[in-house]
Amino acid sequence: MIMSIDGKSAEGLDSAAVAALLKGPKGTHVSVIMAREGKDAPLTFDLIRDSIPHPSVDFSFILKPGVGYVHILNFSSETTSREFGDALDKFQAANGNLHGLIIDLRNNPGGLLNEAVNVCDKLLQKGQIVVSQRGRAFPEQVYRASRGEEGADRFPIVVIVNRNTASAAEIVSGALQDHDRALIVGETTFGQRPGADRLLDLG
Numbered sequence: 057m058i059m060s061i062d063g064k065s066a067e068g069l070d071s072a073a074v075a076a077l078l079k080g081p082k083g084t085h086v087s088v089i090m091a092r093e094g095k096d097a098p099l100t101f102d103l104i105r106d107s108i109p110h111p112s113v114d115f116s117f118i119l120k121p122g123v124g125y126v127h128i129l130n131f132s133s134e135t136t137s138r139e140f141g142d143a144l145d146k147f148q149a150a151n152g153n154l155h156g157l158i159i160d161l162r163n164n165p166g167g168l169l170n171e172a173v174n175v176c177d178k179l180l181q182k183g184q185i186v187v188s189q190r191g192r193a194f195p196e197q198v199y200r201a202s203r204g205e206e207g208a209d210r211f212p213i214v215v216i217v218n219r220n221t222a223s224a225a226e227i228v229s230g231a232l233q234d235h236d237r238a239l240i241v242g243e244t245t246f247g248q249r250p251g252a253d254r255l256l257d258l259g
Contacts, residue, residue, distance in 0.1 A: 057090060057091045057092075058088060058089075058090055059089045059090060059098055060088070061074065061077040061086060061087070061088055061089075062077065064077060078103075078105075080105050082105055082106055082107055083104065083105065083106070084104070084105050085102055085103065085104055085105070086102075086103050087100065087101070087103075088103060110133060111129070111133070111135075111139060112128055112129055112130055112132070112133045112135065112139050112140075112167075112171075113126060113127065113128055113136070113139040113140055113142075113143055114127055115127040115160075116143035116146065116147075118147065118150060118151060119158065121151060121155075122151050122152075122153070122155030122156065123154070123155055123156040123158070124147040124151075124158070125157075125160065126140060126143045126144075126158070126159050126160065127160040128140065128159065128160070128161055128164055128175075129164065130165055130166065130167045131164070131167030131168050131171045131172050131175075131223075131224035132166075132167035132168060133167070133168075133171070134168065136167070136168070136171040136174075136175065137171050137174030137175045137177070137178070140178065141205075144157075154211040155211055155212075156211055156212050156213070157211055157212070157213045157214070158213075158214045158215075158216065159213060159216070160215075160216045161216060161217050161221045161225040161229055162216055162218040162220065162221060163218065163221070164220075164221050164222070164224075164225035165225070166222050166223020166225050166226070166227075167223065167224050168224060169187075169189075169199070169224060172186070172187075172224035172225070172227040172228050173186045173199045175228055176227075176231045176232065177201045177202060177205060178205045179205075179213065179232060179237055179238075180204060180231065180232070180235055181201060181204045182201055182202065182203060182204025183200055183201060183204065184200060184201045184231075184235050185199070185200050185231070186200060186201060186231045187199050187227045187230070187231060212238075212239070213237060213238035213239070214238060214241060215228070215229045215232060215238045215239070215240050215241070216242045217241075217242040217243065217245050218242050218245070219243045219244065219246055222245065222246070226245055229245075
């Protein structure tokens with residue numbers, strides 16, 4: 057049980073208030089006094105604050121020689137595409153050329169549009185359209201693969217989706233499907249690509 061934080065009593069505080077006292081600039085110290093069952097005297101801990109990583113790609117591994125699996129949890133981080141690229145680089149380093157890739161987007165609620173575009177940029181050919189966006193207040197904006205990093209060897213891709221795959225995750229699956237770059241398997245998704253005039257049926 058937390059008794060005090062930096063000399064301030066934690067008695068009667070809810071978890072949000074305790075978390076607020078614990079948080080602070082990276083590298084700074086915070087003193088926490090705790091009571092622990094079985095200990096007669098309180099325990100004092102000197103903790104150093106640090107950033108807590110929230111990776112978008114939480115799993116990536118080789119299923120069998122030449123076939124990689126990547127689970128993208130969300131697209132809410134500005135590092136999503138870099139994490140995805142790092143996973144591909146890791147596969148290539150371990151196995152040489154990939155013979156197949158599985159991208160798991162189940163329960164992925166989406167996130168940042170530019171990260172979805174950047175992920176597609178690693179799998180599509182340069183110039184291919186990822187998504188278009190239009191609205192009443194601004195002209196149509198078309199996002200394309202600007203680099204086209206798929207390389208000379210086009211390995212087959214399977215994207216797994218379910219009914220909780222939405223937003224930016226649907227942009228990725230939809231773009232790969234539209235350009236015949238991936239086979240989509242799983243359940244029908246019910247989100248909508250930003251600016252699109254149709255629902256994506258990826259079932």
